[in-house]
Amino acid sequence: MRGVILSKPGVVQVEDRPDPVIIEPTDAIIKIAATCVCGSDLWPYRGDDPADRIPMGHEYVGTVTAIGAAVTSVAVGDFVVGSFFASDNTCEICQAGYQSRCVHAQVMGEIGTQAEYARIPLADGTLVATPGAPDADLIPSLLAASDVLGTGWFAAVAAESGPGKTVAVVGDGAVGLLGVLAAKQLGARRIIAMSRHADRQKLALEFGATDIVEERGDDGVTKIKELTGGLGAHSVIEAVGTQESMMQAIRSTRPGGHVGYVGVSHDVDLPGLELFFSGIHLHGGPAPVRRFLPELIDLIWNRTIDPGKVFDLTLPLEQAADAYAAMDQRRATKALLTV
Numbered sequence: 001m002r003g004v005i006l007s008k009p010g011v012v013q014v015e016d017r018p019d020p021v022i023i024e025p026t027d028a029i030i031k032i033a034a035t036c037v038c039g040s041d042l043w044p045y046r047g048d049d050p051a052d053r054i055p056m057g058h059e060y061v062g063t064v065t066a067i068g069a070a071v072t073s074v075a076v077g078d079f080v081v082g083s084f085f086a087s088d089n090t091c092e093i094c095q096a097g098y099q100s101r102c103v104h105a106q107v108m109g110e111i112g113t114q115a116e117y118a119r120i121p122l123a124d125g126t127l128v129a130t131p132g133a134p135d136a137d138l139i140p141s142l143l144a145a146s147d148v149l150g151t152g153w154f155a156a157v158a159a160e161s162g163p164g165k166t167v168a169v170v171g172d173g174a175v176g177l178l179g180v181l182a183a184k185q186l187g188a189r190r191i192i193a194m195s196r197h198a199d200r201q202k203l204a205l206e207f208g209a210t211d212i213v214e215e216r217g218d219d220g221v222t223k224i225k226e227l228t229g230g231l232g233a234h235s236v237i238e239a240v241g242t243q244e245s246m247m248q249a250i251r252s253t254r255p256g257g258h259v260g261y262v263g264v265s266h267d268v269d270l271p272g273l274e275l276f277f278s279g280i281h282l283h284g285g286p287a288p289v290r291r292f293l294p295e296l297i298d299l300i301w302n303r304t305i306d307p308g309k310v311f312d313l314t315l316p317l318e319q320a321a322d323a324y325a326a327m328d329q330r331r332a333t334k335a336l337l338t339v
């Protein structure tokens with residue numbers, strides 16, 4: 001099969017890779033229908049994380065082509081969505097809703113789903129089948145559920161977005177934009193998107209943002225305070241993962257409020273005393289997307305939400321290098337790869 005390998009920072013190659021096979025009786029093999037490039041794939045691409053001939057990709061939707069002897073909840077021919085961690089969905093951590101920290105969690109990025117096929121460990125716990133074969137126009141939205149929508153949704157839930165709340169969103173990448181969509185669906189009264197890019201502001205407004213703040217850092221905090229009677233937002237979604245974005249989120253939150261942080265943390269160092277006196281709740285981490293998949297698939301299937309709008313570039317798998325370059329250079333928010 002063909003699949004993406006990051007040879008070294010900046011060098012994306014599509015190569016012949018071994019066809020995946022069933023290894024454990026709990027595995028399934030899927031033929032991938034669509035995959036995509038994640039903001040987090042840019043960390044190794046830019047050399048900020050190690051990159052030495054690693055398979056890439058952890059977002060996927062596709063059709064089951066084989067199952068192990070122990071798999072019972074999905075069958076050959078099912079169209080399925082899974083997330084970036086395989087999970088058993090039965091251990092105490094999974095049952096509490098934290099499948100990304102499952103005691104048996106396996107990292108899908110190590111398998112690499114920017115490929116024609118993928119082995120999915122713990123298929124019964126990991127995969128959720130759609131009600132039938134999806135219409136082609138639903139595939140981008142179902143793919144979004146695999147990571148960026150599920151992650152934005154978790155951030156909105158972790159930030160306790162809900163009726164009557166003012167939600168601020170730090171970060172205008174795909175996750176931040178879908179955090180806006182999630183906050184809207186969860187009933188937030190006011191949603192402030194922090195963005196300096198006209199195209200992303202437009203999408204944020206389509207997804208339900210009521211206000212746009214272009215300032216960032218301390219100026220952004222000042223603006224959020226101005227818009228909230230000096231108090232700060234009830235709920236803040238952090239979807240970047242840098243020191244500046246994390247402090248912007250914490251300082252934009254009113255005492256008693258909640259930060260949902262899902263930007264993968266890079267060199268973030270939190271000041272203890274400031275945090276102590278802030279009186280806020282911090283809740284985040286790798287999103288347990290699996291918790292939300294049934295609900296998200298339902299909302300997409302019923303055409304209540306259209307998160308697939310975040311994909312503003314679609315290329316065939318063979319042109320993966322162009323997709324990485326476009327996202328790296330911010331010519332694209334999120335690139336979909338057709339397989």
Ligand SMILES: [Zn+2]
Nearest residue numbers: 089091094102
């Ligand atoms: Zn588990």
